[in-house]
Amino acid sequence: xxxxxxxxxxxxxxxxxxxxxxxxxxxxxxxxxxxxxxxxxxxxxxxxxxxxxxxxxxxxxxxxxxxxxxxxxxxxxxxxxxxxxxxxxxxxxxxxxxxxxxxxxxxxxxxxxxx
Amino acid sequence: xxxxxxxxxxxxxxxxxxxxxxxxxxxxxxxxxxxxxxxxxxxxxxxxxxxxxxxxxxxxxxxxxxxxxxxxxxxxxxxxxxxxxxxxxxxxxxxxxxxxxxxxxxxxxxx
Numbered sequence: 641x642x643x644x645x646x647x648x649x650x651x652x653x654x655x656x657x658x659x660x661x662x663x664x665x666x667x668x669x670x671x672x673x674x675x676x677x678x679x680x681x682x683x684x685x686x687x688x689x690x691x692x693x694x695x696x697x698x699x700x701x702x703x704x705x706x707x708x709x710x711x712x713x714x715x716x717x718x719x720x721x722x723x724x725x726x727x728x729x730x731x732x733x734x735x736x737x738x739x740x741x742x743x744x745x746x747x748x749x750x751x752x753x754x755x
Numbered sequence: 756x757x758x759x760x761x762x763x764x765x766x767x768x769x770x771x772x773x774x775x776x777x778x779x780x781x782x783x784x785x786x787x788x789x790x791x792x793x794x795x796x797x798x799x800x801x802x803x804x805x806x807x808x809x810x811x812x813x814x815x816x817x818x819x820x821x822x823x824x825x826x827x828x829x830x831x832x833x834x835x836x837x838x839x840x841x842x843x844x845x846x847x848x849x850x851x852x853x854x855x856x857x858x859x860x861x862x863x864x865x866x
Contacts, residue, residue, distance in 0.1 A: 644798070671852065675856075680858060681842075681858050681859050682856065682858045683799070683844065683856040684856075685853060685854065685855075688852065688853070690852075695852065696851075696852070696853055730798055730799075732798070734852075736852075741786075741787045741804060741806065741848070743789055743791075743801030743804065744799075744801070744854060745800075745801070746791075746798025746799050746800070747798050748796065748797050748798050749796070749797075749798055
């Protein structure tokens with residue numbers, strides 16, 4: 641009965657490849673997010689979707705493309721992977737349209753390593 | 756521009772004592788502040804929050820204090836327990852639904 645689940649947990653791949661990370665939430669939340677945690681441990685917002693609508697799109701290379709087939713899923717596609725993409729990627733969800741006082745529920749992260 | 760800063764990368768306290776984790780921010784548009792706790796190989800989990808119009812919120816062993824004029828908040832854990840050992844993140848939320856996280860403080864509670 642995992643609330644926010646992301647797959648895969650680990651992803652090791654070569655530079656230049658294209659990969660996807662999937663995220664699903666069963667909490668009935670309206671808003672989903674992707675975060676990147678780099679080696680400095682900062683959790684940086686990348687994207688946010690509310691009911692399949694993109695509402696936050698930070699300065700992220702256009703090699704990264706989120707896709708939300710429905711409000712329970714938010715996938716992240718990364719094209720032409722680079723060494724600097726190595727990080728832990730976290731998916732999260734929250735109630736409402738990213739309401740200020742609503743906590744986010746996080747998945748356990750996907751550890752992406754680029755060789 | 757780092758809008759949320761946690762200047763202490765780590766903190767070590769003895770079991771039973773108080774743990775105080777600090778957080779400073781620069782963005783006056785934050786409406787809510789939240790604290791999250793993170794264990795290794797897991798995602799952050801929500802701990803406690805405070806509205807920007809309050810100065811204190813308490814939940815069991817956890818209390819968050821907000822000093823808006825100083826743009827500073829702190830999380831107090833009393834008494835600290837070994838199970839509290841984790842990385843703690845503070846985050847500021849705007850009414851646009853965006854959360855900005857600090858870079859975390861690793862708390863170690865020694866038995």
